[in-house]
Amino acid sequence: MTTPTIEGVQLLTAADGEAYDDARRVFNAMFDRRPRAIARVKTPHDVAAAIGYARGRALPIAVRAGGHSVAGYSSVEDGLVIDVRPIDHIAVHIDNRTVRVGAGVTWGALDAATQAHGLATTGGRMTTTGVAGFTLGSGSGWLERMHGLACDNLLSAHVVTADGQQLIASETQNPDLFWGLRGGGGNFGVVTEFTFRLHAVGPTIYGGFTMHPRVEAPKVVRLFRDFMDDAPREVCGGAILMTAPPAPFVPADLRGRPAVSLFAAYFGPVDEGERALAPLRTFSPPAVDNLGARPYVEFQAMTDPGNPPGRRNYWRSGFLSDLPDDAIDTFLACGVGATSPYSVQVLARAGGAISDTPEDATPISGRSAPWLFHCYGSWEQPDDDRHIAWVRTTEQAMRPWSMPGMALNFFSAVDPELIRSTFGAGKYARLTALKAKYDPENLFHLNQNIPPAPTQ
Known part of the structure; x- marks a missing residue:
């Protein structure tokens, strides 16, 4: 050869x-x-x-x-x-609060560049996540309740299409393509540059996490639900079922044991943050209390240690139409059967700015969902079947409260029916027509694939 x-x-x-x-x-x-x-x-x-x-x-x-x-x-x-990793330029424009960023940039690098000016846009909850795939697949991050999803903050994109054309997609240039890029994934071309809207955030915010023994989870998660249901959009947060790490900040009798952790941040004035998040300390005395004033970039990196590259992963997620006690109890019961100490389950509050964007403004659906869940299976040895089965069992158990629309980035495997139900019939038809226009041969099919509509 x-x-x-x-x-x-x-x-x-x-x-x-x-x-x-x-x-x-x-x-x-x-x-x-x-x-x-x-x-x-x-x-x-x-x-x-x-x-x-x-x-x-x-x-x-x-x-x-x-x-x-x-x-x-x-x-x-x-x-x-x-x-595309060599395309790693970042240009922050302070005057109009925008940033141009190459497709190879990670969120850690982008946050560092924008935070030098006290600015940010909704980015990944891990610093090593790439800007490109994250945004094209929707972009769910800690800032979403305050400033919307990453795709909601996208102003324009430079795209190379299947026939080699170099296009700009925005509200005024190729607006149909721009619509499809904000949640339709990598189906329509290779994006080489993104321009995002920035917001005043940090550089210091108030946030962190608390941690409790898992036995307290039924009470803690219920109280967290009630707290978040009444919380202003400046507050983001999630309840995480996990195995407590063998870290110095964890009490010796909790290390390596099942725990529930509450991650939260307040994106208003720092001096208001302690008061806003104070209820998280009163649910019951936490075994770990990490809440405090800290750099935004530090908060963005807090989940990195628990998600290193090189492990085997299988994920399923879903929006929840409600989070009643029965749903919480079902989720907690699934956690008892977790097959790996590295696996986690998350219940997170949605709403806020996510639901400000009209349902038809982007391919993303489920904007009215108040809650969502993630089940992330993660393990080290190639013993895949039992770990995958646990994740899928958890997803099935949550079906009574689930609603369609969860971004496909959060699924390890998708099929045509899941893709259609995620977007809904009207948006799916629009996406297949867009695919037929920009990639009629389905050259870009290694993705959450949207097939081109049949030619008339």
């Missing part, structure tokens, strides 16, 4: 040894794929050349930014990976 080449583009193949292995490694260790080549692109022109190379050889294409796709879409066996 001849060595692949694309003029002006660095290509890595298996012959490059460690560099190739480093470049193909992704967050979810369940996917250990060996691409025929990895194109390290630096410009939109490079992206167009890589697309043309793959089309000419009938190679499947995967697009890789942060590599966090839990479904494994960031790589492909014996195909071409378009690796």
